[in-house]
Amino acid sequence: MINHYNAPMQKSHPIGRFAPSPTGPLHFGSLLAAVGSWLQARSRDGQWLLRIEDLDPPRVMVGADSAILRSLEAFGLYWDGAVVYQSARQEAYQAALEQLIDAGAAYGCLCTRKQIQARGRPGPAGVIYPGTCRAGLSPGKSARSWRVDSRGARIAFEDAIQGPQQADLEAEIGDFAIRRADGLFAYHLALVVDDAASGVTEVVRGQDLLACTPPQIHLQHLLGLPSPEYAHLPLAMNRHGTKLSKQTFAKALDDADPGPQLAQALGFLGHPPPAGLHGAPVAELLDWARNTWSLERIPRLAGMLSPTGE
Structure with missing residues (x-):
């Protein structure tokens, strides 16, 4: 028998989240997850929460959490409420x-x-x-x-x-x-507990985490917790066919010039900005994207070459 555990949660407004690990600065692949989750929540007047997943102290880079926050602010991706640190949730x-x-x-x-x-x-x-x-x-x-x-x-x-x-x-x-x-x-355990505690109703993240969803749904069922809705984004690959990541030395985002990188991310996610927004500040790009956002426009491919050419 197959158990359909993730029935839609009862919600008035969606609550999404972005949950990076502080093992280094954000890169283009991270930006896709941040932009996708932010737009999915904001396009429906929802909340967008930020959680720093610092569960594994040996892998944490000193100062990476502050760098992540600065990058999100530079790209206009402001979050709601206080930042949650998993290290304080034992x-x-x-x-x-x-x-x-x-x-x-x-x-x-x-x-x-x-x-x-x-x-x-x-x-x-x-x-x-x-x-x-x-x-x-x-x-x-x-x-x-x-x-x-x-x-x-x-x-x-x-x-x-x-x-x-x-x-x-x-x-x-x-x-x-x-x-x-x-x-x-x-x-798996920490993520499920934290999503439930924050009232997260939707999880938008990279397709590399699709295989993590069944064990997480299993834990939600065992703990009597509701399951959020899921949407897994296509992955950005480097020229060698490997997913952009800190482990493959993906180039850090340039906080000093966020507009072109944000436009690239939107295009990768099936929402290329119109010519009239070429060179527009991030606030205008995000405002346009928020009004046109649709999951149906996002490619389902497992991975596509990053426009950054890494």
């Missing part, structure tokens, strides 16, 4: 973990990464955990990490850009970690 994640444990939906795991690599099988998102510790730990043993039971979880949802999606979690992803062996809470 108690909420712990409460969610305990709720899952109490419900029998999560279990402790002793397995090392090496053991999982040796015993697991390949899957679309990496090696699939073989369920070694599902039956419980031996007496006197303490969990290294905590995992969510994925047995029987078949997820279906409608992506506003990419169309109908289905996933068999056990077969495709397995029992994924929600607290890692290093004691840090995992991305």
Whole structure:
């Protein structure tokens, strides 16, 4: 049986969000996610929230969060309310973990990464955990990490850009970690808890995160949380066919000259500004885009060459 977990949330106005990791400055790929989520919310008089996902301290670059805020302001992408930092939300994640444990939906795991690599099988998102510790730990043993039971979880949802999606979690992803062996809470758990706490009704992000949606919907169901609507944007690729990212040394945005970069982002997302707006300031470009924005105009391609030529 396939569970359709993400029924539309009851809302008067949409609430979107942008949630960058402070591992470096924003680049063109980041700008696409920011612009897409901002326009989807603002075009319907909604709110747009900002969350800094600093869950993994070793990966955080000092000063990157401030640089991200400055870039968003330079591009006219102003947010509502206070900026949320995940590093200050540990108690909420712990409460969610305990709720899952109490419900029998999560279990402790002793397995090392090496053991999982040796015993697991390949899957679309990496090696699939073989369920070694599902039956419980031996007496006197303490969990290294905590995992969510994925047995029987078949997820279906409608992506506003990419169309109908289905996933068999056990077969495709397995029992994924929600607290890692290093004691840090995992991305899926923190994201689900924070989106619900902020009342997020729609998630607009890059297509590289499409595979993250089924496990997140599964967690929403287990925690009794509503699911937002989803829209996954096409990815900007460099000339080597690799997604623009900090890991591939994508060029940082130029905050001193945001207009041309914003126009490029709008064109990439299927909304090229008219000739009359050539050289217009970002406020005018965004005002035009807000009045013409439609998800139906956004390409569904998995990836397209970035107009920046990186």
